[in-house]
Structures are given as structure tokens and as C-alpha cells.
Amino acid sequence: MSHDFLVTGPEDAKITIVLAHGAGGAMDTTWMENMSSALADKGLRVVRFEFDYMAARRSTGKRSPPPRAELLKQEYKAVIDELGAPGTLVIAGKSMGGRVASMVADELRDTGKISGLLCFGYPFHPIGKPQSLRTAHLEEMKTPTLICQGTRDLFGSREEVSGFKLSSMIEILWVEDGDHDFQPRKAISGFTVAEDVNTVINHVSTWTAALPKAPPP
Secondary structure, eight states: OOOOOEEESOTTOSEEEEEEOOSSOOTTSHHHHHHHHHHHHTTOEEEEEOOHHHHHHHHHOOOOOOOOHHHHHHHHHHHHHHHOOOSEEEEEEETHHHHHHHHHHHHHHHTTSOSEEEEESOOSSOTTOTTSOOOGGGGGOOSOEEEEEETTOTTSOHHHHTTSOOOTTEEEEEETTOOTTSOOOHHHHOOOHHHHHHHHHHHHHHHHHTOOOOOOO
């Protein structure tokens, strides 16, 4: 089935970011709205979509869990083909959406379809299960990758991730005192969520501008 797209930002932008949602939140949650608007303010074009299981919630009202990763991977690749966006294309996602994007990134880059991968809050492991790592494919990643991660993210904190073996193509931007949504504890850290998000947006803007063009297929 084809997907509905929610586009934010200039149509003639040189860089398009395809942004997938997390496991439990739709493409128009407050977090997704705020992040898309902030990226658009930097001149980036953000295209959001929903995986079929999430889109079905709108019509049925039933909260079914995501299907297995293999189906989500196929769906993300189909979305890129549907979109056919000109210019530099970066695939991205919040939490689960970023994980799915990371699993198809090298294949899409090898065929010249994308230039980079962007993950907001990568789920390095399920909460409370640090031994169940989701990092095997990240060790060999060939696609230029930026992971924006809160230092106290329960899916992978700075202390935990510092011990992981990751590809040299992966850069991690640590969001000070941020949780999985980049929310800091202001009373403790002195940071605000606006400051943390601003740090992320500025870095993403600089990083995407420096991306090399996708190699020819």
C-alpha cells in the first residue's frame, strides 16, 4: 500500500530527511512535530510517514504492536522508492524508526538512493535488558551516520555506549542529561529541553551540509 506523507520545510531544499516514528508514537506526535519544525527552520525538508501498523490505528483505533523488523525494513525501502526525492536524501528515525533505518541504510546507499543516516535516540537495547544488544550491524556500518543520544537514555546511556564496538562511520552527539526524548532534569542539570533540542538541530544542520553525495549505483 502507498503511504501518506507529511512534509515540513521548503520544497526546493537541497537536503531531504525522511523521518520515521518510534514504536508507540505516530508521525504527528508533539515530539515529531517539534523536531520537524526545528529542522525545517534550518532549511531542511522533512518528510514523515507512518508504518502500516501505525496508520491502521487511525482507522481501527486498535493499538497493535509493530510487526517484526523484516517487514518494517521492506516498508522503509518501499517508502524511499515512493518518494523519489531529488537532491541529497538522509533516512532518519526516532527510536525504533531509527533502528529500522539503520538496518537498510547500507543497502540504500550502495544503490545510490541515500547519502546518510540520522538516528534520534537509538534503542541500543531494550530497557532493563542491557545484554540484548542491537548493535551487530552497527559494527560494520558503511553509511555516514549521526546518532543523537541523551546521556541518560534508558535504551543506551553514555556510560553503556562508550563500551560498544561501533563503525568509524558513526558519530554520536551526546545530549547533556537528556532522556530518550532529549528531556533534561532542569533542577539537576540546569539544561532545558529547548537548549538540548537546539544543540541537536544545530549539529544535524552542520552534519547534513557536509555529507558527500550518494555514490552512483
